[in-house]
Amino acid sequence: MLEKVLSLQKQIVNFFEDRNISCKLSEQDFCRNSAFLCDVMSKQNQLSVSLHGGTKSIHDMWQKIQALRKKPTLLKSVFSRPHISAKHFPQLAKVAGRSCNVKEYTLVLDSLIAESNDRFKEFEKHNLNLQLAYQPHLVDVNQVPDRFQMELIELSEDSILKSLFNAKKDQIELSKNAVKYPRLRQHARQMLSCFSTTYCCESAFSYMTQIKNRLRSQITDVHLEDQLILKSTMLEPQFASLAYDKQPHCSHEMQVVCMRSLSMCCVLLF
Numbered sequence: 001m002l003e004k005v006l007s008l009q010k011q012i013v014n015f016f017e018d019r020n021i022s023c024k025l026s027e028q029d030f031c032r033n034s035a036f037l038c039d040v041m042s043k044q045n046q047l048s049v050s051l052h053g054g055t056k057s058i059h060d061m062w063q064k065i066q067a068l069r070k071k072p073t074l075l076k077s078v079f080s081r082p083h084i085s086a087k088h089f090p091q092l093a094k095v096a097g098r099s100c101n102v103k104e105y106t107l108v109l110d111s112l113i114a115e116s117n118d119r120f121k122e123f124e125k126h127n128l129n130l131q132l133a134y135q136p137h138l139v140d141v142n143q144v145p146d147r148f149q150m151e152l153i154e155l156s157e158d159s160i161l162k163s164l165f166n167a168k169k170d171q172i173e174l175s176k177n178a179v180k181y182p183r184l185r186q187h188a189r190q191m192l193s194c195f196s197t198t199y200c201c202e203s204a205f206s207y208m209t210q211i212k213n214r215l216r217s218q219i220t221d222v223h224l225e226d227q228l229i230l231k232s233t234m235l236e237p238q239f240a241s242l243a244y245d246k247q248p249h250c251s252h253e254m255q256v257v258c259m260r261s262l263s264m265c266c267v268l269l270f
Contacts, residue, residue, distance in 0.1 A: 002038035006031070006091055028095075035091035036105050040112070043071055051197065055234075057171065058196040059134045062123065069116045076109045133191035134171060136184055137162045151181040200232065207231045 005012070009025050016023035024030045047068045051061060078088050079102040086093040131139050132148065141152050155161060164174055171192060178185045211227050212219055 002034065002041060003091065006035060006038060006095070032092065032096045035095040036089070036108075038091045039089045040075070040108075043068070053199065056196050057134075057192065058194050059130050059171075059191070061196045062126075062130055065120060065123070069113075069120065072109045072112045072116065076106055076113070079106055079109075129187075129191065132184070133188040135165060137165050147183050148187070151184050155181060155184065204228060204232055 005025075009031065013023050013026045017026075025034075047064055050064050075088055078085050084093045084096060084102075128139070128143060132144060136152060136155055139152060141149050141156075144152060158180075161174075161178060171188065175185050175188045175192065178188070207228055208224070211231065212224055
């Protein structure tokens, strides 16, 4: 939305001027601040879009959040350069040119860094658990609980399993192959079973409102639960195998024809 407003700046200003109404977009400072806000929010929006969906693991989510936390620090260092980088601040570079007073923007980035550190500080305690589940070959043995240390030492010399971790194979398949490491395997299962978002819960409520609408208000809870399972599951039923041994239901007209044919056969026989 911010990008659209900035791209239509002249048209919006002309629209207001034709009606003798002052427009903030005609002010250089307001446009420059809007451009800076647009560049920063676009990076936040990229994170929001990347976190959508119900199939992402908590490790994927945490990696993306950690990357976002590092971006304001990089953007702050960009302002120390003599010219504004069009790669990092495309909208600001268009509006302000190659240079502008960036002191106030540096303060905004400092506030953003402090807010991110405060908001995600609770996740820091889970860094070791996540790494132990998804990258155990990179964990320092001295930092983990005693029950994992012996298995980590053995894993450090397991070149085949280490190559699978480095290749970033499917984590579920990796846990199946880690039979020789039961404690690490159990820890990985616990982390894999965690829901990374509330997507499943929110989608279930949405599906329920679609199923139990005003035309089906008398549906029972049992049937509603069955239909919710069918709607929310990711498994595809094997209709061909399910219907293979089932007798198809004939129409009423076909049943009448069959009965008449059977009667004629009985008459001919007797």
